[in-house]
Amino acid sequence: MEHESGQPPARNLSPLKEVAGPAPLRKQQVSMADVAKLAGVSSQTVSRVSNGSPDVIESTRRQVIAAMNELGYRPNSAARALKRGSFRTIGVITFSLSSLGNMRTLE
DSSP states (O other), rough: OOOTTTOOOOOOSSSSOOOOOOOOOOOOOOOHHHHHHHHSSSSHHHHHHHHOOOOOOOHHHHHHHHHHHHHHHOOOOHHHHHHHHOOOOOOOOOOOSSSHHHHHHHH
């Protein structure tokens, strides 16, 4: 069976079913491991630099910070809170914020 262009139809070799279009591109968050690999240090050293520990040699600190900047690394506060076991966030569920009482409580 030939396609309208006269060429045979392309075969889909993927075991997945075809979808309506390409998958949306998602920017993956840069990890400490990514920074460590680029800087040539351990993830623990990246963690120490990120937390401002004085136990890192200045030249290494500059190298790690340069890698963080190059990759656009931003610490994940939610991951830190999970590891630490404490959160500085309060969740609020309400049916309506239109009542004056709810607004005063939230302030």
